[in-house]
Amino acid sequence: MEEWIVFRVLSLVFTWPVLTAMVVGILLGILVGALPGLTATMGVALLIPLTIGMDPAPAILMLMAIYGAAIYGGSIPAILLHTPGTPAAAATALDGYPLALQGKAASTLCVVTLTSTIGGLISGFALLLLAPPLSVWALKFGPPEYFLLACFGLTALASLASGSMLKGLIAGAFGLLLGSVGVDIMTGFARYHFGLVVLIGGLPLIPVLIGLFALSEVLMISETAHDKKPSSLFVKGWGILSALSDIIKDKMNVLRSSIIGIIVGVLPGTGADIASWIAYGEARRFSKHPERFGKGAIGGVIASEVANNAATAATMVPALTLGIPGGAAAAVILGALLIQGLRPGRELFTVHAEMTYTVMVGFIFAKIFMGIIGLLIVPHMAHITRVPRGIVAPLVVALCVVGSFAIAYQMYDVWIMLIFGLLGYLMRKFGFPPAATVLGLILGPIAELGLRQSLVLGEGALLAYFFGRPISVVLMALIIISLLLPLIRRKRIGQSSEPGIGAIIE
Amino acid sequence: MKQKILLIPLVLLIALSLVAVGCPVPVDPVEPVPDPYPTRPITLIVSFAAGGGTDIGARLLVPHVEALLGQPITVINVTGGGGWVGWTRLATAAPDGYTIGYLNTPAIQVGYLNPELANPHNLESFSAIVNHVFDIGIIAVRADSPFMTMEELIDYAVQHPRKLSFTTTGAMGDDHLRLLAIEAAVPGAEFKAVHGRGAADSIALVLGGHTDILAINVGEVVGLARDGEVRVLAVSDLERSPFLPDVPTLYELGFGPIVNYSARGIGAPAGVPRHILEKLAEAFKRGMMHPEHVAAMEKVGLALKPILLDEYYQFLKDEEIMIKKLLGW
Numbered sequence: 001m002e003e004w005i006v007f008r009v010l011s012l013v014f015t016w017p018v019l020t021a022m023v024v025g026i027l028l029g030i031l032v033g034a035l036p037g038l039t040a041t042m043g044v045a046l047l048i049p050l051t052i053g054m055d056p057a058p059a060i061l062m063l064m065a066i067y068g069a070a071i072y073g074g075s076i077p078a079i080l081l082h083t084p085g086t087p088a089a090a091a092t093a094l095d096g097y098p099l100a101l102q103g104k105a106a107s108t109l110c111v112v113t114l115t116s117t118i119g120g121l122i123s124g125f126a127l128l129l130l131a132p133p134l135s136v137w138a139l140k141f142g143p144p145e146y147f148l149l150a151c152f153g154l155t156a157l158a159s160l161a162s163g164s165m166l167k168g169l170i171a172g173a174f175g176l177l178l179g180s181v182g183v184d185i186m187t188g189f190a191r192y193h194f195g196l197v198v199l200i201g202g203l204p205l206i207p208v209l210i211g212l213f214a215l216s217e218v219l220m221i222s223e224t225a226h227d228k229k230p231s232s233l234f235v236k237g238w239g240i241l242s243a244l245s246d247i248i249k250d251k252m253n254v255l256r257s258s259i260i261g262i263i264v265g266v267l268p269g270t271g272a273d274i275a276s277w278i279a280y281g282e283a284r285r286f287s288k289h290p291e292r293f294g295k296g297a298i299g300g301v302i303a304s305e306v307a308n309n310a311a312t313a314a315t316m317v318p319a320l321t322l323g324i325p326g327g328a329a330a331a332v333i334l335g336a337l338l339i340q341g342l343r344p345g346r347e348l349f350t351v352h353a354e355m356t357y358t359v360m361v362g363f364i365f366a367k368i369f370m371g372i373i374g375l376l377i378v379p380h381m382a383h384i385t386r387v388p389r390g391i392v393a394p395l396v397v398a399l400c401v402v403g404s405f406a407i408a409y410q411m412y413d414v415w416i417m418l419i420f421g422l423l424g425y426l427m428r429k430f431g432f433p434p435a436a437t438v439l440g441l442i443l444g445p446i447a448e449l450g451l452r453q454s455l456v457l458g459e460g461a462l463l464a465y466f467f468g469r470p471i472s473v474v475l476m477a478l479i480i481i482s483l484l485l486p487l488i489r490r491k492r493i494g495q496s497s498e499p500g501i502g503a504i505i506e
Numbered sequence: 507m508k509q510k511i512l513l514i515p516l517v518l519l520i521a522l523s524l525v526a527v528g529c530p531v532p533v534d535p536v537e538p539v540p541d542p543y544p545t546r547p548i549t550l551i552v553s554f555a556a557g558g559g560t561d562i563g564a565r566l567l568v569p570h571v572e573a574l575l576g577q578p579i580t581v582i583n584v585t586g587g588g589g590w591v592g593w594t595r596l597a598t599a600a601p602d603g604y605t606i607g608y609l610n611t612p613a614i615q616v617g618y619l620n621p622e623l624a625n626p627h628n629l630e631s632f633s634a635i636v637n638h639v640f641d642i643g644i645i646a647v648r649a650d651s652p653f654m655t656m657e658e659l660i661d662y663a664v665q666h667p668r669k670l671s672f673t674t675t676g677a678m679g680d681d682h683l684r685l686l687a688i689e690a691a692v693p694g695a696e697f698k699a700v701h702g703r704g705a706a707d708s709i710a711l712v713l714g715g716h717t718d719i720l721a722i723n724v725g726e727v728v729g730l731a732r733d734g735e736v737r738v739l740a741v742s743d744l745e746r747s748p749f750l751p752d753v754p755t756l757y758e759l760g761f762g763p764i765v766n767y768s769a770r771g772i773g774a775p776a777g778v779p780r781h782i783l784e785k786l787a788e789a790f791k792r793g794m795m796h797p798e799h800v801a802a803m804e805k806v807g808l809a810l811k812p813i814l815l816d817e818y819y820q821f822l823k824d825e826e827i828m829i830k831k832l833l834g835w
Contacts, residue, residue, distance in 0.1 A: 038745065041555075044557065141714070143700075143716060188616075191619075197625075200590060201587045223729035332556065332557025335559075336557075339718075339802065339805075341731035343728070345729045409586050456698050456700050459668070
């Protein structure tokens with residue numbers, strides 16, 4: 001019986017409609033992901049009308065292939081232009097771009113292609129083999145756990161402050177402040193909206209991200225645009241073998257980042273972007289050379305890309321089993337499932353088991369195809385780094401404006417992008433890391449929601465509420481360890497260049 | 507002959523400018539020129555993200571309406587501000603029938619009634635065309651909850667005020683309004699309101715055992731109820747939902763006429779000529795009744811409820827009155 005279903009599913013995957021849907025999804029996904037402003041979620045949503053007339057298996061598989069490939073595609077401009085194509089690629093830019101500046105664009109893209117594939121494959125297997133237990137486990141995360149998880153993510157701020165710890169914390173706190181803009185979830189009170197309707201729902205993340213990362217970088221490189229040198233060195237040649245050896249050397253990082261990606265992906269309400277930040281922070285914490293992070297450490301790129309891709313299929317775990325999407329893109333795919341007349345839940349694994357397993361097995365093959373297609377195309381894009389800065393800079397500006405406008409066809413987003421572009425430029429000039437602000441903006445609202453809900457639920461006995469929950473206690477311990485670790489290390493080694501929290505306390 | 511054809515846009519232009527300056531349109535008993543509307547593509551604003559409930563409903567409906575109007579309808583998602591970025595765009599668009607949009611109840615009324623937001627618009631900023639979806643609210647608990655009926659739940663809430671947590675999909679959303687309506691109907695019953703960011707959040711909280719009561723809509727609970735994950739105790743309507751025929755209404759349980767739902771339909775800026783509104787209402791209504799659309803919505807568990815023009819406006823107005831009462835504005 002078991003073997004029968006394996007053969008049956010494989011024969012369903014290897015049919016023309018399914019294979020075509022996969023390849024189309026991969027190509028479109030890479031494209032959508034690589035264009036800033038068009039996120040993975042939007043790419044999936046835009047394609048939904050196309051899937052209405054299709055059979056369920058190829059339809060859902062195409063959408064999942066787009067999602068996975070877009071998360072991968074987002075890293076291409078992040079590395080080449082310091083312009084994250086999707087929010088999930090922001091952490092990739094931190095080390096990917098410096099690597100490109102050192103002339104290693106092609107080999108970094110090769111590493112990214114392989115790590116994205118590995119992360120995606122691990123995620124695909126987790127979905128196929130562990131969906132029911134993982135979804136039960138994910139539900140154990142309640143408001144206190146989300147609050148603490150966000151706090152744990154915020155401890156990564158220490159990894160982003162490359163110069164002064166204090167400036168890193170200020171930039172992070174600024175991000176938290178930005179995250180508080182908009183309607184208060186518990187009372188409906190509108191905060192810091194200055195009478196602007198756009199701000200009532202909170203600051204839109206993508207224009208802020210494009211401004212802080214991409215536009216500010218354009219302003220930075222414009223300072224030296226008059227010399228007609230190409231924007232960076234270009235080292236010819238890239239080898240799959242050398243990329244593979246980079247990855248194998250960092251296998252613990254790959255393993256850790258996949259686990260982080262799957263855990264964060266499975267949780268409803270957090271997705272690939274948060275996974276990549278947490279994995280990046282942990283990679284730095286465990287690294288033997290944390291001082292290299294932010295200046296071109298391949299480990300940072302590996303962590304971010306493994307984790308955000310590992311989150312992709314994982315976000316579908318609670319979506320398929322319970323109808324609770326693990327992230328925004330999964331929510332859209334869930335919508336497509338409903339359009340197909342398929343309700344998430346048990347029936348997907350009983351009545352429609354054939355379709356469900358075809359999708360899950362298909363996703364694994366889609367990841368393999370994505371890796372092959374990626375290796376054939378993407379490293380060649382490194383040639384972009386040979387274009388002189390004077391030409392690249394205006395092109396990126398155009399991309400920033402179009403990307404911000406495309407989110408909702410409104411000028412507000414373009415203005416927000418421009419303001420944050422200027423702000424990001426000034427921040428970098430004065431040594432404040434914009435990445436810390438982005439981290440605060442992403443995690444702030446999640447921490448707030450968790451804390452505010454906990455305060456209502458733990459009414460009268462808050463400490464007992466937090467300490468009576470095992471996962472919550474583990475997370476608290478993790479936070480304390482991660483804050484104290486740099487201090488302890490400092491004591492042991494005596495002198496360290498690592499800027500830890502201790503730098504402030506002293 | 508050519509001259510005559512040119513007359514049509516001329517007459518139309520004059521008529522439209524007259525409407526625009528607020529003059530009464532001279533009533534011509536015999537309409538000599540049939541209105542060619544629509545002659546170019548129509549933009550449909552969805553105030554929520556692509557792939558959400560409103561967006562999916564819109565994209566499922568639009569093809570059938572396009573076929574009837576003979577012009578393409580472009581769906582654009584203008585998000586933010588709890589929907590009001592899109593609705594502001596709709597309210598301020600040219601009232602020519604070429605910009606229409608989804609109006610979501612109760613978010614739209616809450617957005618202009620909330621004194622905090624000082625919203626310059628209100629219901630009069632819009633023309634009502636036709637309601638599309640009518641999704642009734644429900645009250646449910648996790649399958650292993652000790653509460654088997656609504657009465658047991660309420661009795662407990664009266665005896666133990668602020669003991670049970672009531673999960674809503676957002677402060678001042680329809681599920682929060684339902685909580686307020688129940689508390690108003692049963693003196694002494696008090697719940698801890700836990701607000702989230704949407705149905706997915708609420709479901710995760712209740713299934714995880716973090717909160718006690720799930721308040722979402724029929725379309726969102728049908729699958730969970732069928733899988734036996736939750737027990738639906740009541741629906742907030744005067745009659746039972748065809749999707750949940752065994753679940754009693756709050757009305758039949760003696761809570762009074764509590765009707766609580768999330769609804770969405772098509773509107774336009776105020777001042778769109780009546781005949782264009784009628785043409786759109788007719789096309790959208792026929793599109794909704796298309797067997798393919800009916801089947802698609804049934805699969806999703808969403809009830810179609812076309813309410814036309816003035817009646818739809820009144821429907822939106824009634825909701826406004828109810829919200830004002832419940833939130834004390």
